[in-house]
Amino acid sequence: MKTLIINGSPKGRNGNTEVIIEKFIGSAKNLYQVCYVANEDPLKLAEYMKRFDAVIIVMPLYIHAMPGIMMKLIECMERTIDDGKSMGFIVQSGFRESEHSKYLKRYLTALAHKLNYTYIGTVVRGGSAGICMMPEKMNKKLFKQLQNLGEHFRLTRTFHGDIVEELAKPIRLSKGMSMLLYFLFKLGISDSIFWNGMLKKNNALDRKFDRPFA
Amino acid sequence: MESNLFIKEFDGFDIPCQYMFDLRKTKVKDCVGCWSCWIKTPGRCINTDLDEFYKAYLKADKVIILSKVNQRFVSGNLKTLFDRMIPLFMPDITFKHGEAMHLPRYRKYPDVEIYYQGDFDSLDSKEIYENYLHRTFAQFYSKCEVVKPINQSSMQEISG
Ligand SMILES: Cc1cc2nc3c(=O)[nH]c(=O)nc-3n(C[C@H](O)[C@H](O)[C@H](O)COP(=O)(O)O)c2cc1C
Numbered sequence: 001m002k003t004l005i006i007n008g009s010p011k012g013r014n015g016n017t018e019v020i021i022e023k024f025i026g027s028a029k030n031l032y033q034v035c036y037v038a039n040e041d042p043l044k045l046a047e048y049m050k051r052f053d054a055v056i057i058v059m060p061l062y063i064h065a066m067p068g069i070m071m072k073l074i075e076c077m078e079r080t081i082d083d084g085k086s087m088g089f090i091v092q093s094g095f096r097e098s099e100h101s102k103y104l105k106r107y108l109t110a111l112a113h114k115l116n117y118t119y120i121g122t123v124v125r126g127g128s129a130g131i132c133m134m135p136e137k138m139n140k141k142l143f144k145q146l147q148n149l150g151e152h153f154r155l156t157r158t159f160h161g162d163i164v165e166e167l168a169k170p171i172r173l174s175k176g177m178s179m180l181l182y183f184l185f186k187l188g189i190s191d192s193i194f195w196n197g198m199l200k201k202n203n204a205l206d207r208k209f210d211r212p213f214a
Numbered sequence: 215m216e217s218n219l220f221i222k223e224f225d226g227f228d229i230p231c232q233y234m235f236d237l238r239k240t241k242v243k244d245c246v247g248c249w250s251c252w253i254k255t256p257g258r259c260i261n262t263d264l265d266e267f268y269k270a271y272l273k274a275d276k277v278i279i280l281s282k283v284n285q286r287f288v289s290g291n292l293k294t295l296f297d298r299m300i301p302l303f304m305p306d307i308t309f310k311h312g313e314a315m316h317l318p319r320y321r322k323y324p325d326v327e328i329y330y331q332g333d334f335d336s337l338d339s340k341e342i343y344e345n346y347l348h349r350t351f352a353q354f355y356s357k358c359e360v361v362k363p364i365n366q367s368s369m370q371e372i373s374g
Contacts, residue, residue: 010244010245010247011247015247062245062293064346064350064353065293065296065346066293068293071287071288071294072291074285075284075289095307095313095314096314097314099313100314103342103346107287110338110339111285111286173313173314175312178313182308185307192307195252195306199253202254204253204254204255207255207256209304210256210258212257212258212268213269213302
């Protein structure tokens with residue numbers, strides 16, 4: 001029986017979630033069915049989900065929780081009467097420390113139980129906002145970990161604890177680290193370089209601080 | 215006079231306010247994750263359906279949200295509304311608070327009070343919902359001291 005993977009990103013096939021799913025699946029394409037929340041009717045997708053014994057939902061973090069369209073699917077999910085079904089989650093996010101996903105992780109853990117699924121786990125991963133734009137080489141370690149996660153899942157139907165732990169690092173910033181980042185930011189060395197570059201490319205840098213609705 | 219904005223998903227607790235946003239009547243377009251609001255048209259979403267809402271939100275002293283708990287969380291519609299608040303903040307990240315946080319775009323944000331309707335089957339799930347909302351409005355630079363279930367005495371509190 002195939003495992004259903006749900007891509008919960010509003011960007012569907014064009015986002016980071018998709019890359020993570022691809023690496024997790026690896027060469028075992030015939031074992032998975034992938035669906036996209038961005039392209040499906042949530043009611044129909046929730047209905048379709050019932051045909052599978054195992055479901056893995058992969059999504060980006062949107063302001064400490066799931067994207068709105070993902071919640072619209074969750075609203076349609078019903079408690080299963082069959083025992084022995086299992087559900088797991090992978091949450092990836094932009095900020096480098098993965099702790100921002102802790103609220104969502106707690107919610108998803110409770111959700112799986114409430115829906116009467118065996119809870120496989122929630123993999124959280126920070127610092128992922130650029131993976132689909134970066135050259136493959138820069139993601140080498142991450143991709144290897146995801147591949148191992150996928151292989152282990154195929155064999156055992158579980159997420160390997162050590163891999164989950166590695167992927168979550170850093171969970172939070174140490175005091176020294178956040179102070180360092182704060183000072184670097186003050187010096188102009190930060191992600192802002194990236195944002196300003198994009199703004200410049202779009203001829204919008206001079207409008208960066210606009211307040212159109214004040 | 216204090217300016218209020220009401221965002222609601224259920225009836226029975228209306229008080230006079232400057233702007234009413236009924237989430238059952240308005241379908242907010244979902245965030246598509248395109249980042250136009252940060253890198254192409256700073257502060258503006260590619261969709262314009264919330265432009266009036268943004269103005270009212272930023273003008274308000276107090277925003278009152280009547281949230282209908284669904285699957286033990288905020289509804290998908292309300293979550294989409296929260297996603298669409300991202301244009302009101304900057305892409306740039308500060309580490310001042312010991313963790314990453316986006317900088318404000320505007321000088322002032324409203325205070326927020328959240329009253330919810332619906333049951334939780336455990337203390338744990340109630341705590342998840344409440345903590346999540348507190349954290350969201352911390353990122354949104356709003357003072358949010360009230361996240362609680364709605365009841366008979368709420369009406370007085372809301373109008374007080
Ligand atoms: C509306 C919105 C809200 C976001 N909120 C957060 C957040 O709270 N924390 C975080 O670390 N990343 C946040 N992100 C960044 C995304 O999680 C990150 O870019 C992710 O890799 C996007 O995945 P995707 O390309 O599959 O959609 C947010 C992105 C958007 C568009």
